[in-house]
Amino acid sequence: MTTPSHIGTEEKLVRMANQIAGFFATQPKASQAEETAAHIRAFWDPRMRAQLSKLLATDANGLSPLARAAAEHLEQSEQV
Amino acid sequence: MKDFIIPNWDETDMGTPASKATEQVTLTIDGFPVTVPAGTSVMRASAEAGIQVPKLCATDSLEAFGSCRLCVVEIEGRRGTPASCTTPVAEGMVVHTHSPKVKKIRKGVMELYISDHPLDCLTCSANGDCELQDMAGAVGLRDVRYEGVENHFEVRQNGEANARYIPKDDSNPYFSYDPAKCIVCSRCVRACEETQGTFALTIEGSGFDSRVSFGAKSDNALASDCVSCGACVAACPTATLQEKSVIEIGTPERSVITTCAYCGVGCSFKAEMRGDEVVRMTPWKHGKANRGHSCVKGRFAYGYASHNDRILNPMIRDTIDQPWREVSWDEAIAFTATKLRGIQEQHGVRSIGGITSSRCTNEETYLVQKLIRAVFGNNNTDTCARVCHSPTGYGLGKAFGTSAGTQDFDSVEHTDVVIVIGANPTDGHPVFASRLKKRLRAGAKLIVIDPRRIDLVRSAHIEAAHHLPLRPGTNVAVLSSISHVIVTEGLYDEAFIRERCDWDEFADYAAFISDARHSPEATALLTGVPADAIREAARLFATGGNGAIYYGLGVTEHSQGSTTVMAIANLAMMTGNLGRPGVGVNPLRGQNNVQGACDMGSFPHELPGYRHVSDPAVRDVFDKLWGSKIDPEPGLRIPNMLDAAVDGTFKGLYVQGEDILQSDPDTKHVSAGLAAMDCVIVQDLFLNETANYAHVFLPGSTFLEKDGTFTNAERRINRVRKVMQPRNGYADWEITQLLANAMGAGWTYTHPSQVMDEIAATTPSFANVSYELLEERGSVQWPCNEAAPDGTPLMHIDGFARGRGRFIVTEYIATEEKTGPRFPLLLTTGRILSQYNVGAQTRRTENVVWHDQDVLEVHPQDAEVRGIKDGQWVRLASRTGETSLRATITDRVSPGVVYTTFHHPDTQANVITTDFSDWATNCPEYKVTAVQVAASNGPTEWQEDYAAHAAQSRRILPAAE
């Protein structure tokens, strides 16, 4: 039985990233992507962040536009 | 012996409560000048001067009543002999407490009492602990002239059954009521009213016929409204209301002050001992959280400590389908260390982790996270606070700069309007509830925001001004509407906001919240709460005086848990309700040491004192002391650990004192995660549900068997004191040390005080905390450091920890868990008074008489359309799974909402709950699950399989020779 709550880790990460982005999207600041990325940076362990970064490569990953922007931002900042 | 020191606090019963007046009055008592606050009774003033006036109906935990007339005194210039307990002092008063006249009166009074009392003192359970006996001695009573008169204590009189005799009531499992010994002083009745606030007891009849009664004449104690808090038992001067344990064991010979290990109120108790047996636990009058009160759990439900189910020897097995093998501590620890190191060699440093316990002490929690950070070498530490109050930490941290409640419990005495949201204090935090109810009876107003009509909404002498029965999952919408009303009607506290917050930020927030979409009229459809009710509640809170907000897991355990906490912070700031007594934001913590577990660095991204692991300066403090190199990367949280386990990158877990299989959501996912690991180590008192998936079982110790500290919901650090040796051989902190050392740590702690010293040395908010200080003060609230040497009862008095308080925009975002045709009802969960959390302890006590199974509350309308009858088995199904339990039909829940508790593993309410979680912290969304309910015949197949599997995994091989 596949149900919304019995999903794989990747889908779960997407859901979590979208939820975080969902909150920061309501914040008035212009720095929504940065804030979303900073939240993920502060709370996710490296393997989760690596998985998120890998997801960016796939097109139909389900990330919301802000979550996507945040993941890209995160990827860049982790590379330096 | 160091362990058994009791702080030297005076336990004398002063007769009447202390007066809070500041004005002083001087009088003369038996020739001695005495100065006391105005309003003090003559009795108490005498006690201050060291003169004990004989008394029976007075005790300093209750208002004076003046019924026994034993305490009479003479006052110069006044006629007659007034009762000293009800007579207030006056300037220049001259009192004689021991004149021939009053001595004679007292003897007469005692003679009358004794004539209606059996003279079986030698075999009475209260022998040596009876005030009637003491007073007979004190007044010099030598003989009783009334023999053969009518009485209440003889079964037969003049050859006939004595109609006045009432047999003993033994229905309550913990105390008995023996009317034959009652002197009708009404202390019990007043304790039930004033201290507990339940009003279960009354005096029936009048004059010689008056008797204490548990409500209606036919009622016994168990069937009455009594919640078994024990306040009446403590107040009773005779053996009439007596703990059964005292009847069984005898009177105690010593006592040790310690702290309840159940809930976040953190009540102080006297463990009264005979040898190494606990005779009884009595609430300690100097305990600053409880002020001498208790609930049934802390007072009576400690029997689990000596329950047969307790595992006392370590056990191991290679795979979880094998039976357990009892081994020596050495073998168990070596086995564990080898396994964990082996996993790390094969799968990397970050492939193992641990879970600290909110039930264990601060010192134990600190050591577990130290083990993980310094010895495992990663930050994969988490705690069950994840599943309850992690959003509090995040939300309050963002708004105020510290992650803790702002007040002490005493603060409630100064409150005028209380909001209780998503909490059920009479069941979850009973002693706080009693203190709150006392304030409500004195006139404070109450607003309850909860899907369910909790007891506080209407109970004896309490009625909430407003109950907003919102749809589960709409907290943010309701709070935003309240703020909308306050802002748009101009009821906010501009002076406070300008002084303490950023005005421009508030202006942005005000613009956001003023939008019509937040108006109560707009949100009513969504929340189910009528707009008028919200408007009135908002006005009351903003204009009713000191406003305090108390909240619980009904706030945090939602996908918008953190946002709701921020909305609460906004509400408190905009109404200026922070930084003084009677106001504030008060998270009611679930378990005894949730606060402490969070403070001690249990979270994977935070070192002790809420400092992020990415901060090199903070890491450096610990690295220098520990000789470690702390990983700068955040670790995995519990749900992430389970995901990673299923993915194969997380293989070993050390769980101290938690039962994640029963307490965490989506049981099937948790069991899949656990089953995928190579080494699960469970350290607990009992073979809990998680242990079904464990390879190592390390038997834990109870709070009676170790030293340490717990930190309660008011940030109060209370001492836990060892009253007996650990039955399993080691305190939990010693077991963690054994494991650390087997993995090469070289720790040398010999007493938990040394761990506290290390905490103080590394964590600024604990800088001045030490066991010496706690001996001296009894308890202290953090921050306790140079800046606040006495600790901090109230936070944010002159400014917020972060500087200016921050208003954060809180947009309502609906949870993804939605009702639909297949799952049309919303399930929400909670707890009840007599049981605690997953019930591992309380189920192993007599408390089961109050709650022997979890039941599902269903509204009559929903029951009717489904053909469900009261008491019938029903099948409860969600998208995640299904279970069966019995239904109870009640309009406490709204139509469309069902409710249950999660105290029994057979029910496994968490088979139903989903893995949706708070956006910021992954705190699971326990409080909202779309479900369907249908009549059924009994347990589901899954429940039967589960029971069979559990029995299978609990097999223990007989010990090898």
Ligand code: SF4
């Ligand atoms: S145990 Fe508590 S609730 Fe019960 S009668 Fe006594 S005071 Fe009242």
Ligand code: SF4
């Ligand atoms: S039961 Fe105890 S406290 Fe209550 S009236 Fe009788 S003697 Fe007093």
Ligand code: SF4
């Ligand atoms: S369970 Fe809570 S309220 Fe009850 S005695 Fe223990 S700390 Fe106090």
Ligand code: FES
């Ligand atoms: S103690 Fe004062 S009247 Fe009873």
